[in-house]
Amino acid sequence: xxxxxxxxxxxxxxxxxxxxxxxxxxxxxVHLYPFVMPVLMGLWSISKTDAGILATAPMIFSAFxxxxxxxxxxxxxxxxxxxxxxxxxxxxxxxxxAAQNFEQLLVIRCLQGLGFGGEWAVGSIxxxxxxxxxxxxxxxxxxQSAWAVGWGAAxxxxxxxxxxxxxxxxxxxxxxxxxxxxxxxxxxxxxxSESSVFLKARGTTRDAHPSVFAIFGRxxxxxxxxxxxxxxxxxxxxxxxxxxxxxxxxxERQLSFIGTGAFTSIIILGAFCGYMVASYLVDxxxxxxxxxxFAIFSGVLALLYTQLPIPNAASAALGFPLGFFAAGLYSxxxxxxxxxxxxxxxxxxxxxxxNFGRALGSIFPVLVxxxxxxxxxxxxxxxxxxxxxxxxxxxxxxxxxxxxxxxESALPTGHPLPDSPG
Numbered sequence: 001x002x003x004x005x006x007x008x009x010x011x012x013x014x015x016x017x018x019x020x021x022x023x024x025x026x027x028x029x030v031h032l033y034p035f036v037m038p039v040l041m042g043l044w045s046i047s048k049t050d051a052g053i054l055a056t057a058p059m060i061f062s063a064f065x066x067x068x069x070x071x072x073x074x075x076x077x078x079x080x081x082x083x084x085x086x087x088x089x090x091x092x093x094x095x096x097x098a099a100q101n102f103e104q105l106l107v108i109r110c111l112q113g114l115g116f117g118g119e120w121a122v123g124s125i126x127x128x129x130x131x132x133x134x135x136x137x138x139x140x141x142x143x144q145s146a147w148a149v150g151w152g153a154a155x156x157x158x159x160x161x162x163x164x165x166x167x168x169x170x171x172x173x174x175x176x177x178x179x180x181x182x183x184x185x186x187x188x189x190x191x192x193s194e195s196s197v198f199l200k201a202r203g204t205t206r207d208a209h210p211s212v213f214a215i216f217g218r219x220x221x222x223x224x225x226x227x228x229x230x231x232x233x234x235x236x237x238x239x240x241x242x243x244x245x246x247x248x249x250x251x252e253r254q255l256s257f258i259g260t261g262a263f264t265s266i267i268i269l270g271a272f273c274g275y276m277v278a279s280y281l282v283d284x285x286x287x288x289x290x291x292x293x294f295a296i297f298s299g300v301l302a303l304l305y306t307q308l309p310i311p312n313a314a315s316a317a318l319g320f321p322l323g324f325f326a327a328g329l330y331s332x333x334x335x336x337x338x339x340x341x342x343x344x345x346x347x348x349x350x351x352x353x354x355n356f357g358r359a360l361g362s363i364f365p366v367l368v369x370x371x372x373x374x375x376x377x378x379x380x381x382x383x384x385x386x387x388x389x390x391x392x393x394x395x396x397x398x399x400x401x402x403x404x405x406x407x408e409s410a411l412p413t414g415h416p417l418p419d420s421p422g
Contacts, residue, residue, distance in 0.1 A: 004135040011193055012130050016139070018184070018192045019123040020146045022086050025181030026119045027150025028157075029093040029112070030058075032178060034246045035158035036171045043168060046102055052369030054102070055243045058109045059235070059362030062117025063355040069118025070125075070351025071212050074344060078126040079192045085122060087185040088115030093178025097171075117358065121351030124334040129197035129343075134283065136338070141279015141331035148272035148327065151242075155268065159261035197343055215341065215349040223340040224353055226398040230291070230336070231357020233391030234329040236364035237298055240385040241267075241326055243365045248377050253312060263316055270323030278328035287336045288401050295392035297325040299385070306382035326385075329392060339402035364388050 008016065037051050046054075065085075073081040092112035099105035124140060131139045157177060161170040215224045245267070249260045274294075281290040301322040305315060333354060341349035364384045371380040 004131075004138055007135070008131075014191045015127055015130050015193075016143070018082065018188045019127045019143050021184045022082060022119055022123050022146075022181070022188065023143055024146035024150040024153070025086060025184050026089060026116060027147040028153045029089055029150075029178045029181060030116060031151045031154035031242065032093070032158065032174050033109075034243050035154070035162070036174060037243075038247050038250055039162075039167045039171050040105075043171075044102060048369045048372050049366075050102055052366040054106060054109060055239070056362040056366045057106060058113030058116060059239065060359040061110045061113030063352075063359035065114035065117030066121040066351040066355025066358070067117075067348065068114070068351075070121045070347035070349070073122045073125065073347035073351070077194045078122050078129070078198055078347065079188065079194050081118065081122045082126060082192070083185045083188040085115045085118035086188065087182055088112075089119060090115075090179050090182040090185070093181075094176055096178070097173070097175030117355040118351070121347060121354060124354075125338060125347050125350055126192075126195055128334060128338040129195040129346075137282030137287075137332065137335045138279045140334040140338075141275055141282065144279065144331045144334065145272050145275035147330065148268050148275060148323075151271065152265065152268045155261050155264050159257055162257045200343075212348050214345055215352060220341060220345070220349065223399065224349065226395045227337050227340060227349075227353035228357045228360065229391050230395030230399065231333060231354050232360035233295065233357075233388050233393075233395060234333060235358045235361030236388030236391065237295075237302065237361075237385045238326050238329070239361060240364045240368055240381055240388060241302060241322070244368050244377065244381050248306070248381060252376065252378050253315070255312070263312075263319060266316055266319040267323035270320035271327030273320075274324035274326070274328030275331050277324070278331035282332040282335055286401050287332050288396050288399070290332055291329060291392055291396035294325045294328045295389045295396065297321070298329065298392075299389040301325060302385035302389070303382045306378035306385075326389075336399065336402060340399075361388060 005013070005016075033055060037055065040046050040054075041048070041051055069081050069085055089112050092108055092115065096105060096108050096112065099108055124143065127143055128136060128140055158174055161174050164170075165173065214220065246260050246264060249255045249263050250257075253259075253263075255263065278290055278294060301318065305318045305322050308314075310318075334350070337350040337353055338346060340353075364387075367384050368377070368380045371384070
């Protein structure tokens with residue numbers, strides 16, 4: 001284990017593993033759909049646009065789920081809400097396997113999105129408040145790497161099921177397996193205690209909770225806007241790639257399920273490494289320079305991966321750096337956002353910005369579906385992913401550098417945002 005893990009108390013370690021496994025479970029459930037999507041397009045005769053809507057709708061609802069969960073976490077505690085959100089998205093992923101048509105699946109996935117948005121908002125704050133400021137990027141980046149673990153689990157599970165079972169049965173069994181993360185909720189309930197930072201803040205503000213709309217006023221207005229833009233770009237670029245890549249590999253690259261799984265695994269390996277490297281850079285080089293570097297490389301690599309007429313072997317090799325830079329952006333989102341809001345508003349502010357950005361970013365996969373009618377899928381993926389990553393550059397240039405800021409004093413209410421435009 002890394003050296004910073006040795007500084008953890010038993011309580012901190014339990015919190016770390018609860019957040020890590022919860023986020024991995026969240027990721028696994030989310031990444032089941034990209035493997036199911038091309039199958040349902042054939043079985044249910046779903047149009048490309050409707051397939052994009054099924055991918056985007058949960059992301060839009062996650063914006064509401066993240067904000068609501070954040071508001072409740074600021075009132076009732078982080079640990080309790082983490083348990084509830086994990087259980088919520090696990091149950092609705094399971095129910096997705098029982099859907100009989102497009103309309104039913106759309107409603108279920110929208111409800112799943114509420115818990116999906118809430119889990120990250122609550123878990124990232126719970127661990128962010130538990131660690132020292134000098135290690136925050138590395139710790140939260142390590143938590144973020146759980147996304148690659150969950151993505152890998154979904155890839156392995158989908159590959160096994162679709163090679164062993166008929167497609168008409170395999171996709172349902174795949175969603176049924178999404179109930180497994182509910183076990184994580186039981187662990188959270190038994191082993192994880194509340195954040196001491198939250199308990200201390202609640203003791204001083206028990207009778208005077210700030211308005212949930214305070215994040216839209218001074219001194220937070222500019223931070224909220226640009227944090228949403230930062231998240232929108234990171235999500236838009238990542239989801240454009242993650243959601244549509246399996247379909248691209250199967251339709252334009254003509255790969256089998258095993259081949260698609262192998263190509264995706266290379267990107268996932270790159271993503272895991274990207275999370276870890278970026279988390280270190282966030283603490284040492286700073287957030288702004290890390291985001292700028294990763295966003296620029298992500299845009300360039302997205303174009304190269306989808307636009308160049310190269311053989312499959314070369315395309316597979318490009319998958320590692322593509323996953324590395326596109327996923328590495330996420331390692332800094334939690335640390336940067338958690339340092340933009342004071343404790344009594346942190347969950348609401350971070351939950352809103354991350355998930356509202358996710359909702360905005362989810363428009364990009366729909367645009368891929370719409371443009372696919374006129375241009376090849378690969379070209380559409382590359383162009384829109386690059387456009388999304390350009391938003392990251394704008395947000396990173398506008399937000400203040402907060403490296404090393406203590407959680408207890410992050411942008412206290414009534415003080416202007418340093419270096420903030422407006």
